[in-house]
Amino acid sequence: MDFAWTEEQAAFRKEVIRFARTELNDDLERRDREEEFPFDFWKKCAQFGIQGLPVPTEYGGGGADTLTTVCALEALGYGCKDNGFLFSLNAHMWTTVIPLMGFGTEEQKRKYLPKLISGEWIGLHCMTEPMSGSDAYSLRTRAERKGDRYVINGTKTFITNTIHGDLFIVFANVDPSKGANGVTGFLIEKGHPGLIVGKKLHKMGLRTSPMSEVALVDCEVPAENILGKEGSGQAIFTHSMEWERTCILASHLGMMQRLIETCVKYARERQQFGQPIGKYSAIANKIADMEVRLETGRLLLYKAAWLKSQGRHALREASMAKLYVSEATVQTCLDAIQIHGGYGYTTEYEMERDLRDAISGKIYSGTSEIQKVIIAGFQGL
Amino acid sequence: MTESTQPAVKDQIREFIQENLASVKGISSFRDDESLMDNGVIDSLGIFRLVSFLEENFGVRVSDEEINPENLKSVDSIEQLLIAKSKK
Known part of the structure; x- marks a missing residue:
């Protein structure tokens, strides 16, 4: 077992965070209120190479393995606060690009993949x-x-x-x-x-x-x-879902890390009853729980991605990762709001948007209840 | 895998399907050439349980393209898939 990113992956992760922070956060409060999709972000991500990350280079993609791909997506979630945009990006990659790669004819791949990777088309x-x-x-x-x-x-x-x-x-x-x-x-x-x-x-x-x-x-x-x-729709859909459940919540790992760092900073600075609120176990314990949830989620999600990088199936592991990370993110958002008190409840502090976004993770790509059905199903239940 | 191991392989496939996929649906018997998808024994989740079983027990890798009704519909077709993969 090797739990460390390679030097190349670590450097790539830093570059994605820098890109996401500087290019993918403009005017988010208004766009969220007005339900506006950011086309310019889509183009920028394509230029950076996000949409084509797991696609073989012969089709214009980045040829990255699954672990490197989730490394980048986690970094996107850390640097970019527009969870809706990241969701659209994920939907495009796992429900269109990946099934085309897996099941498309050579002609279909040549016709569509370059457009889907270049940012010209949305799938x-x-x-x-x-x-x-x-x-x-x-x-x-x-x-x-x-x-x-x-x-x-x-x-x-x-x-x-x-x-x-x-x-x-x-x-x-x-x-x-x-x-x-x-x-x-x-x-x-x-x-x-x-x-x-x-x-x-x-x-x-x-x-x-x-x-x-x-x-x-x-x-x-x-x-x-x-x-x-x-008649192969079932295989295509399951193939898509295995990829999606493995990768789609990688950005939530990044979001959880961002929330934890925000909470730690606040807990150190915010003084009540003569000392930083982080000195109170009621707050410190919440942050410890947030940390454990993030690391547990990483282990589950990286395991599923590692299996896929090895060319192995990960339907069960992907369901575990999807179930756990989605539930963990909602709880982490709730904890972050609670730690910030009244400030956390305001739109300005942005955590209420993260919470609204995170709740959908328990529903899309198979509800939490369906993930449990799959996990139990592997035990013959 | 060789031709001489066929009965053992087929027995293992049949036993796995009977114990893990058929009995929970109240199906007590099926023919080796019977479509297990048409009779409801193998559903979308069952396919992946079956693939996991094949990969773990026979040391093969079943690709996404190979996960289709033609290959996995019956005990006979599953056996043929394993034989074909062993010859590659």
């Missing part, structure tokens, strides 16, 4: 429906084969990146009699007839990340738009 996937969330494969969207084409009809909801999205991976069932084995992924470009982006959904947190409904109305696509094979 997303459409899985969740009004009547199918945790029970994802019970989706009702149908793709009916007509000769060498498919006609897709259905409604999707809670879809991230839609409003600015360019490439949609739409999951539909081609043969409901096969159940989950009929679920198939289709690549559909923005503006394709029958692909309709619906009303914007307003959220408690992650407000700088756009979310909306998507309708497919007689959306006719050629058979070559299938990602993978007919």
Whole structure:
């Protein structure tokens, strides 16, 4: 076991933090209030190489292994306070770029990956429906084969990146009699007839990340738009989720570290009853708990990333990391607010936004309850 | 893995599926050529439990592309996947 970053990874981490701090925080309070997605951040991240980090160099990517990728994402979460933007970035990487890499034909990869890496295009996937969330494969969207084409009809909801999205991976069932084995992924470009982006959904947190409904109305696509094979949607979606659950909360580790440092500074400076509040065990213990949660979360998340770097499957470990880090981040935000008292509750101190953003981590990419189902499922329960 | 080990391999696959995936769903028996996805024995989580079992017990790596219904639908197809991988 080796728990240290290499010199290269450590240097890269510092560079990402510097980049994130200086380039990815402008005007956040207003953008959060007005639910504005920062396009300029997207372009800057692409120029820095974030979107293409895990993509092989032959497609224009950075060719980084999974551990190096989560190292960078953690650094982003530490330096960038716009959790909504980071969520959009993650959704793009794990639900579009990664499945294209894993299941796309060479032609599909050559056509789409360079645009998705360069910042020119934004990707997303459409899985969740009004009547199918945790029970994802019970989706009702149908793709009916007509000769060498498919006609897709259905409604999707809670879809991230839609409003600015360019490439949609739409999951539909081609043969409901096969159940989950009929679920198939289709690549559909923005503006394709029958692909309709619906009303914007307003959220408690992650407000700088756009979310909306998507309708497919007689959306006719050629058979070559299938990602993978007919019926391989389940494998694609699980593949995406394994990556996403491993990596998406790396930025929360960075956020927790930032909150701890803010709390430690405040606990040293804030005087009550004649001494710094950090001298009181009520405060010091909270900070100790925050530290333990951060380190535990790191161990779980790095383990899942390490497994993937070794080319091994990590569905169980990814679920553990996702479950723990999401819950730990919410508690850390609550503790940070509590330590800061009335100040912590104000918008100016920014922790209330972190809390609103963090709560969604217990819901997206499989709720905490679903992660427990998966973990217990590996024990045959 | 050789041809001569086939019965043992198939027995192990069948035993794992029966004990870990089928019995919890109240399915007491299935044929080796029966689609375990169509009869509900192997669901999305079951696929990964099965893959973990294959990797740990037979020392193989099952790639993401190989995790598909054709390879994992039945005891026979799983055995064929292992044989094919052992020849690579």
